[in-house]
Amino acid sequence: MLFTILFTLEVVLKVIGLGIKPFSKEGFNIFDLLIVIISLVEISMSDGGGSFSALRAFRLFRIFKLFRVGDLRVLIDSIAFTITTIGNYTILLVLFIYVYSLLGMQFFAGVLKFDALGLPDKDGVSPKANFDTLTWSALTLF
Numbered sequence: 001m002l003f004t005i006l007f008t009l010e011v012v013l014k015v016i017g018l019g020i021k022p023f024s025k026e027g028f029n030i031f032d033l034l035i036v037i038i039s040l041v042e043i044s045m046s047d048g049g050g051s052f053s054a055l056r057a058f059r060l061f062r063i064f065k066l067f068r069v070g071d072l073r074v075l076i077d078s079i080a081f082t083i084t085t086i087g088n089y090t091i092l093l094v095l096f097i098y099v100y101s102l103l104g105m106q107f108f109a110g111v112l113k114f115d116a117l118g119l120p121d122k123d124g125v126s127p128k129a130n131f132d133t134l135t136w137s138a139l140t141l142f
Contacts, residue, residue, distance in 0.1 A: 007039040011036050101137035109137075 011033055015023050023029050108131040115121040126132055129140040 007036050097138050097141050099139055104131040104137045
């Protein structure tokens with residue numbers, strides 16, 4: 001309810017400040033106006049839980065305004081570039097994890113078992129992080 005009031009106030013102030021024509025030229029302003037109208041219709045039709053309540057999630061899309069220009073856009077571009085350049089190092093890391101997982105399985109598979117008190121016991125259970133299978137071995141190393 002409070003967010004609907006704040007969004008409504010924001011849209012009204014934008015219409016007053018920009019004017020109707022400049023306001024309607026921006027796509028995000030129209031999107032904000034639609035969200036406000038849907039929220040107001042939902043509030044007027046019911047007392048909290050209506051058929052439009054799923055549409056409240058669209059308010060989160062307002063954050064995409066931040067990604068268009070400015071420092072955040074530069075940061076996102078830098079992160080995307082960095083991810084593309086570290087591909088070879090990622091393959092090398094996966095290879096090391098695979099080799100050492102196999103080594104850990106060779107040395108420790110089925111050996112590390114503990115009783116209820118946490119003491120080593122050959123008939124006990126394996127801990128959650130173990131070297132019994134390749135999957136658990138790689139996850140334990142990671």
